Amino acid sequence: MTPTTTTTTTTTTTTSSSSSSSAMTPHTISNMLWSFASLSHPLEKGTLALFEKLTLAQIGHFNTQDISNTMWAFAVIRHRPSARVHHELQLRALDQVSSFRSQGIANVLWSLATLRMTPEPRLLQGIETKGLRSVGKMTAQGVSNTLWSFATIRHNPSQKFKQALQLRAIAVSQQCTPQATANILWALAQLGVTPMQILLEDFELMISMKLDHYRPQALSMLLWSYATFDRQMPPKLYKKIGRQIIMTTTNFEPQTIANTLWAMAKFKSFPEGDVLQAIKNKIVPNVDRFTMQGTTNTLWALMKLGQHPTGNLADSIRIRLTAQSTQSPPGPDESNTVRVRDGLLSVRPMIRADTEILRALQARALTFKGEFTAQTTSSLLWSLTRIRQPNIINRQLVAALEDSAIKNCLSFRPDTLVIILWSLAKLQHPISAQFFEAFAQPLSRALPSLTENERIILGWSLQILGFQDRD
Numbered sequence: 001m002t003p004t005t006t007t008t009t010t011t012t013t014t015t016s017s018s019s020s021s022s023a024m025t026p027h028t029i030s031n032m033l034w035s036f037a038s039l040s041h042p043l044e045k046g047t048l049a050l051f052e053k054l055t056l057a058q059i060g061h062f063n064t065q066d067i068s069n070t071m072w073a074f075a076v077i078r079h080r081p082s083a084r085v086h087h088e089l090q091l092r093a094l095d096q097v098s099s100f101r102s103q104g105i106a107n108v109l110w111s112l113a114t115l116r117m118t119p120e121p122r123l124l125q126g127i128e129t130k131g132l133r134s135v136g137k138m139t140a141q142g143v144s145n146t147l148w149s150f151a152t153i154r155h156n157p158s159q160k161f162k163q164a165l166q167l168r169a170i171a172v173s174q175q176c177t178p179q180a181t182a183n184i185l186w187a188l189a190q191l192g193v194t195p196m197q198i199l200l201e202d203f204e205l206m207i208s209m210k211l212d213h214y215r216p217q218a219l220s221m222l223l224w225s226y227a228t229f230d231r232q233m234p235p236k237l238y239k240k241i242g243r244q245i246i247m248t249t250t251n252f253e254p255q256t257i258a259n260t261l262w263a264m265a266k267f268k269s270f271p272e273g274d275v276l277q278a279i280k281n282k283i284v285p286n287v288d289r290f291t292m293q294g295t296t297n298t299l300w301a302l303m304k305l306g307q308h309p310t311g312n313l314a315d316s317i318r319i320r321l322t323a324q325s326t327q328s329p330p331g332p333d334e335s336n337t338v339r340v341r342d343g344l345l346s347v348r349p350m351i352r353a354d355t356e357i358l359r360a361l362q363a364r365a366l367t368f369k370g371e372f373t374a375q376t377t378s379s380l381l382w383s384l385t386r387i388r389q390p391n392i393i394n395r396q397l398v399a400a401l402e403d404s405a406i407k408n409c410l411s412f413r414p415d416t417l418v419i420i421l422w423s424l425a426k427l428q429h430p431i432s433a434q435f436f437e438a439f440a441q442p443l444s445r446a447l448p449s450l451t452e453n454e455r456i457i458l459g460w461s462l463q464i465l466g467f468q469d470r471d
């Protein structure tokens with residue numbers, strides 16, 4: 001999710017290695033790089049190495065514009081300079097930070113974030129100090145790039161600076177491009193900031209006015225941001241975004257598909273069926289390019305969108321236990337909200353994930369065997385329990401998830417331990433002796449912190465899995 005896109009051509013350029021560094025001023029060096037980047041002009045490795053050498057030779061004379069242009073150019077052409085060049089540019093930027101203009105600050109931050117290069121802590125501190133003084137002069141793109149960069153490098157600036165950036169975003173909201181608007185909201189969500197009400201109202205108006213110009217990535221970022229804020233979109237705007245999604249799904253990438261479905265599953269208002277179908281149609285053709293997290297989120301979202309549970313699970317289990325019925329197990333959802341399941345669950349189908357999609361996503365998930373995290377393990381297991389056709393559940397994937405649960409057993413929260421055991425019980429998966437050994441201690445530690453409902457679910461799961469038969 002980057003705020004700047006660059007189109008490359010097939011032309012190549014070389015610069016004579018005989019050029020004398022003494023004949024090249026800092027301004028000439030940075031301007032040449034800036035020009036090549038602005039024209040989307042690819043440079044050969046030898047040419048880039050020469051530019052790095054020239055930069056090092058003149059770095060002590062670089063002014064703020066030279067620093068900003070050089071770093072921006074390296075980022076646009078996606079060239080990660082050597083550690084030494086990277087370090088020296090940051091040190092020079094730190095020396096000059098008080099002289100930077102607002103656009104220069106945004107460019108330096110954006111360059112570091114785009115190239116995924118770790119910023120010097122002192123430089124970040126200096127940028128915040130200078131940024132607070134110059135934020136009133138930032139353009140819409142500058143605000144967008146600054147917030148996006150902070151979120152991308154996972155640096156949470158001071159509350160005062162974040163508030164100042166929001167106020168500036170409000171002031172320049174009419175000049176925000178669709179991508180800039182999406183970047184600002186996405187960045188605030190990543191930084192754990194609840195946007196000011198007036199910012200959301202201004203942005204919602206601008207989004208509605210410019211929606212025809214929103215591309216798939218920006219649409220996905222908008223939905224993801226609102227879902228992360230735990231804020232419902234205005235119904236009319238949500239519906240309009242759905243129509244725009246249908247118009248642009250041809251260009252949906254795997255991450256866009258996953259993030260859009262995840263966000264829709266988080267909303268309390270379900271999307272229209274034709275919107276979901278348009279997105280679903282893009283899954284199988286692109287499934288081989290899904291990341292592990294994208295695969296997990298997509299499968300989870302499809303299962304979440306396919307059911308609407310109501311009722312109280314614990315009361316239902318008590319009735320079932322009294323009747324000594326264990327044929328159709330109830331269970332928790334991913335957020336530990338206790339609900340009635342199966343015959344005791346009132347299900348309102350919203351979508352039916354096609355068998356082909358479910359098989360493809362499971363097969364893709366299995367390719368990440370051995371890489372599963374605690375989060376992906378619990379999410380995937382929960383999702384598999386929601387598949388209504390037991391014959392299409394990938395048993396190899398279930399076995400791989402059991403192995404992952406064993407590996408991550410000490411990383412699960414108490415409520416997640418319950419979900420893991422319930423899921424394996426619901427899937428009727430034969431548990432290995434190693435699993436019992438691995439989970440004995442975590443369960444013992446978790447038991448005092450479980451709620452009454454969680455203990456009921458856990459007891460049922462242990463019974464189904466045969467824990468009581470183990471020594």
